[in-house]
Amino acid sequence: MADTVATATPARTGNKPRSSQSGRKWLIIASFLLPALVVLGALVVYPIVFTAIRSLYDRSGDEFVGWQNYVTMFTNDTTFTAIKNNVLWVLVAPAACTILGLIFAVLLEKLRWKAAFRLIIFMPMAISMLAAGVIFRSMFQENPQLGTVNAALVAVDSVFSDAANYPGANPRPDVGIAAEGGIIASESEVAAGEQQNFPLVAIRQDDVPESAVQAAPAPDVGEDALSGTVWLDVVPGGGGTNGEISEGKRGLPGIRVDAVAADGSIAGSATTEDDGTYVIEGLDPGQPYRVALPASNFGEGFQGVSWLSSTFINAVVILSYIWIWAGFAMVMIASGLSAMDRSLQEAARMDGANEWRVFTRITAPLLAPVLLVVFVTLIINVLKIFDLVYVIPPGTSKPAANVIAVEMWTQSFGGGNDYGLGSALAILLLILVLPSMILNIRRFREERRS
Amino acid sequence: MKKNGFRSFVAGLTVVSVALLGACSNGDAQEEATPGATEATTEPTGGETTEGEGTEGEGAGDWGDFSGETLNVVAAWSGAEQANFEEVLAGFEEATGATVNYESFGDNGPTFIQGRLEGGNPPNVAIVGQPALMQQLATNGDILPLSEDVLATVNENYSQSWLDLGTVDGEVYGVWFKAANKSTMWYNNDIWSEAGADPAAAAEWEGFLEQLGLIRDAGYAGISIGADVGWPLTDWFENVYLRTAGPEMYDQLTNHEIPWTDPSVQEALEVLAQLWGTDLVQEGGGQRTFSESVTEVFGSAPAAGTVYEGDFVAGNIADDGNSTVGENALFFDFPSINGSAPAVVGGGDVAIQFTDDEATSAFMKYLASPDSASIWVPNGGLTSPNNGVDTSLYPDDISRQIAEALTGAEAFRFDMSDLTPSAFGGTQGQGFWQEMITFYENPSDIQGTMERLEAAAVSAYQ
Numbered sequence: 073m074a075d076t077v078a079t080a081t082p083a084r085t086g087n088k089p090r091s092s093q094s095g096r097k098w099l100i101i102a103s104f105l106l107p108a109l110v111v112l113g114a115l116v117v118y119p120i121v122f123t124a125i126r127s128l129y130d131r132s133g134d135e136f137v138g139w140q141n142y143v144t145m146f147t148n149d150t151t152f153t154a155i156k157n158n159v160l161w162v163l164v165a166p167a168a169c170t171i172l173g174l175i176f177a178v179l180l181e182k183l184r185w186k187a188a189f190r191l192i193i194f195m196p197m198a199i200s201m202l203a204a205g206v207i208f209r210s211m212f213q214e215n216p217q218l219g220t221v222n223a224a225l226v227a228v229d230s231v232f233s234d235a236a237n238y239p240g241a242n243p244r245p246d247v248g249i250a251a252e253g254g255i256i257a258s259e260s261e262v263a264a265g266e267q268q269n270f271p272l273v274a275i276r277q278d279d280v281p282e283s284a285v286q287a288a289p290a291p292d293v294g295e296d297a298l299s300g301t302v303w304l305d306v307v308p309g310g311g312g313t314n315g316e317i318s319e320g321k322r323g324l325p326g327i328r329v330d331a332v333a334a335d336g337s338i339a340g341s342a343t344t345e346d347d348g349t350y351v352i353e354g355l356d357p358g359q360p361y362r363v364a365l366p367a368s369n370f371g372e373g374f375q376g377v378s379w380l381s382s383t384f385i386n387a388v389v390i391l392s393y394i395w396i397w398a399g400f401a402m403v404m405i406a407s408g409l410s411a412m413d414r415s416l417q418e419a420a421r422m423d424g425a426n427e428w429r430v431f432t433r434i435t436a437p438l439l440a441p442v443l444l445v446v447f448v449t450l451i452i453n454v455l456k457i458f459d460l461v462y463v464i465p466p467g468t469s470k471p472a473a474n475v476i477a478v479e480m481w482t483q484s485f486g487g488g489n490d491y492g493l494g495s496a497l498a499i500l501l502l503i504l505v506l507p508s509m510i511l512n513i514r515r516f517r518e519e520r521r522s
Numbered sequence: 523m524k525k526n527g528f529r530s531f532v533a534g535l536t537v538v539s540v541a542l543l544g545a546c547s548n549g550d551a552q553e554e555a556t557p558g559a560t561e562a563t564t565e566p567t568g569g570e571t572t573e574g575e576g577t578e579g580e581g582a583g584d585w586g587d588f589s590g591e592t593l594n595v596v597a598a599w600s601g602a603e604q605a606n607f608e609e610v611l612a613g614f615e616e617a618t619g620a621t622v623n624y625e626s627f628g629d630n631g632p633t634f635i636q637g638r639l640e641g642g643n644p645p646n647v648a649i650v651g652q653p654a655l656m657q658q659l660a661t662n663g664d665i666l667p668l669s670e671d672v673l674a675t676v677n678e679n680y681s682q683s684w685l686d687l688g689t690v691d692g693e694v695y696g697v698w699f700k701a702a703n704k705s706t707m708w709y710n711n712d713i714w715s716e717a718g719a720d721p722a723a724a725a726e727w728e729g730f731l732e733q734l735g736l737i738r739d740a741g742y743a744g745i746s747i748g749a750d751v752g753w754p755l756t757d758w759f760e761n762v763y764l765r766t767a768g769p770e771m772y773d774q775l776t777n778h779e780i781p782w783t784d785p786s787v788q789e790a791l792e793v794l795a796q797l798w799g800t801d802l803v804q805e806g807g808g809q810r811t812f813s814e815s816v817t818e819v820f821g822s823a824p825a826a827g828t829v830y831e832g833d834f835v836a837g838n839i840a841d842d843g844n845s846t847v848g849e850n851a852l853f854f855d856f857p858s859i860n861g862s863a864p865a866v867v868g869g870g871d872v873a874i875q876f877t878d879d880e881a882t883s884a885f886m887k888y889l890a891s892p893d894s895a896s897i898w899v900p901n902g903g904l905t906s907p908n909n910g911v912d913t914s915l916y917p918d919d920i921s922r923q924i925a926e927a928l929t930g931a932e933a934f935r936f937d938m939s940d941l942t943p944s945a946f947g948g949t950q951g952q953g954f955w956q957e958m959i960t961f962y963e964n965p966s967d968i969q970g971t972m973e974r975l976e977a978a979a980v981s982a983y984q
Contacts, residue, residue: 130984131984150951150952213809214806214809215806215809240741244739273738273739273740273741274738274739274740274741275741276740276741276742277716277740277741279741305739306717306718306739306740306741307718308716308718309715309716309718310715310717310718310719310720310736311718378809380809381808381809466750466808466809466811467749467750467751467752467808467950467951467955467956467959468749468750468808468809468959468960468962468963469808470950470951470956471951471956474951478951482949482950482951482952486949486950486951488945488949488952489943489944489945490945
């Protein structure tokens with residue numbers, strides 16, 4: 073408005089009044105702009121300038137170190153991992169959110185209860201990032217008793233595989249038996265007619281079947297058979313000699329015992345009785361056999377995947393981000409869709425284009441401006457990701473999941489007390505965000521012009 | 523002027539008070555006469571104190587008469603702890619007639635005290651949990667060294683370790699009022715007795731490992747470790763190091779006077795590696811929080827027999843509610859290694875004095891005497907480092923055992939990670955904490971762990 077007033081002023085006015093008038097004009101402009109400038113200066117410009125200067129000083133701020141903090145940033149393992157992870161985030165998360173959002177938006181268009189479905193998909197946006205982090209952390213716990221995901225996987229697995237009777241059992245060391253690949257077997261070969269005992273440990277007294285009774289020495293058998301006892305080599309409350317049957321040690325019933333011939337074939341097998349004894353009959357007299365308790369007795373089954381370990385941690389954290397932000401992308405794109413002129417699609421359909429062609433050739437190009445806004449917004453958002461990365465990873469995988477914002481916080485406030493390096497990381501973040509900001513500003517300008 | 527008038531008034535009242543005043547004042551004229559006076563009075567006062575134990579508030583003569591004076595005391599305690607401490611304060615009020623106001627600063631000790639100092643309104647006495655804060659205040663001259671009279675009481679009641687901990691540049695500034703014992707190994711007695719393991723045999727490291735082996739044979743994990751964050755692991759290391767390297771080396775390592783690549787560090791890590799990474803430890807420790815590790819041992823479906831941490835584990839067990847401290851939840855001291863003497867790693871709260879007047883000094887003396895702690899101890903929640911406190915006052919066997927381990931230790935050392943720069947000893951994902959997690963995951967990499975610890979220490983101690 074001030075502009076129009078100024079140009080409308082007759083050019084004939086004398087020099088003096090003109091300058092005083094323009095002075096007044098500037099005063100008015102300044103008085104209107106000043107509050108905003110002061111606030112912007114104090115809250116935006118000053119902190120940025122100060123951070124930039126601070127990043128050139130050392131930990132305490134007393135000594136000028138030049139670019140040292142920036143060099144440290146890229147040479148130090150922890151900070152460099154953080155930078156690499158940020159790159160991974162930028163590559164994966166915004167694209168995944170936008171694509172998922174687009175799919176949801178387009179598909180839900182056709183649904184009857186679209187408002188309800190949209191609400192459900194958008195709901196995670198209403199949850200604070202911190203709470204979402206806690207939810208994902210507990211969902212992906214390794215222990216199937218605690219983590220939902222592993223509990224589901226283990227439940228599915230247990231449908232297809234039989235549970236072992238004595239999961240996790242071990243042989244008593246130094247008594248001639250050894251465990252290998254889940255199989256517990258005699259270390260040396262045993263000739264038919266002899267005995268092979270199996271004192272086992274690491275089975276809880278509660279896990280021994282009710283029917284089990286005091287272990288008994290195996291009966292003597294003929295030349296064509298092998299016998300022995302499988303027992304729990306622990307006396308409740310302690311006592312007894314390791315590796316020997318003694319009062320209070322119970323036999324382990326229901327264990328399959330195989331006699332493996334020299335050529336690797338199973339020559340015979342038996343199952344232990346309530347007192348732990350077994351007899352394998354029908355063997356060749358005098359032949360050597362290895363006696364083995366197969367792994368099916370002891371297998372612990374599928375124990376779930378260690379989702380929160382350094383291998384998968386980035387995937388889990390990014391997944392949680394997508395869970396939250398796909399809803400945002402969907403709502404933005406859906407609003408773009410509803411504002412769209414449908415006549416083009418109709419025309420294409422009339423001309424015989426199938427739905428896929430309509431989508432790729434007409435809907436998607438028309439949506440491009442909205443998609444770009446969503447994508448750029450998400451890139452900025454992803455660059456400064458903090459909460460999820462701070463909450464989800466357990467201690468062991470924290471270094472693997474580190475990102476710049478978390479590292480910046482840790483270095484300056486989380487105990488590192490190195491405001492120099494922290495400031496340098498903050499400046500790096502600012503520089504990374506700048507291109508997307510410039511892109512956004514340009515787009516706004518173009519929109520205004522058109 | 524007023525003060526002088528008050529002084530002479532008190533002096534007329536009791537002989538003890540006169541001597542007390544003489545000892546406490548820093549006046550030039552009195553200084554020469556002070557030593558004699560102190561010696562003459564400390565003994566009778568001490569004698570009276572022991573005799574008067576249990577009959578608190580017997581006479582104002584014990585601490586002096588400070589009717590009309592007001593003391594401001596600040597500490598972190600709130601809730602039940604505050605109520606108990608206020609009882610202690612009431613004991614002093616009753617004995618002296620002074621008014622003692624208590625204010626809790628919660629978690630913001632350093633900020634709160636700095637704020638009060640800058641406002642020119644420091645409290646008379648503060649009780650803080652950070653030795654570093656005491657050191658900083660002493661170096662800045664904000665707090666006063668203990669007067670000779672108070673020092674005599676401290677000397678009488680505390681072991682050398684506690685005196686050293688309260689000393690800055692050769693002068694004693696602090697009276698330790700509350701202590702924490704972080705050398706306690708908690709075990710589920712149901713599991714230990716089922717496995718036939720004997721806590722008495724675990725007093726020594728090899729025997730300890732053998733007992734854990736018995737528990738493993740019985741189908742439980744020997745010990746559960748929560749390695750999700752680093753602090754339980756640094757406490758493990760500190761306990762082992764204090765035993766293998768001794769208290770002097772411990773101090774040197776704390777101050778980074780010896781590097782983390784020192785052979786003594788290697789020895790301690792080797793001892794830890796005898797346990798960590800073996801099948802004695804419950805699997806999945808890297809993703810288990812500390813409180814989950816307590817639940818693994820004392821929860822409704824216990825899967826491990828033992829868990830290590832400080833005396834506060836009793837609180838975790840009580841919160842969980844499936845085991846009872848003193849019945850099936852018991853503890854023994856952290857095992858001795860290679861015949862090391864009883865040693866305790868721990869923490870505590872130290873009382874420091876900001877103002878130079880008789881009432882404050884008398885209050886410090888009261889805190890240093892067994893009388894003050896004896897009021898709180900029977901209520902539970904206080905472990906006193908004061909040797910003069912009768913251990914029969916503790917409300918139950920467990921707290922008595924904790925206190926006896928503490929006062930009976932030949933070496934007491936403050937938690938090392940609390941004494942090092944926070945960039946090294948107190949930051950998640952970095953330094954001491956993170957390197958111990960990495961070492962827990964891969965206990966064979968002793969050399970690499972030492973080098974990374976040293977690198978982290980070098981940058982943090984700059």
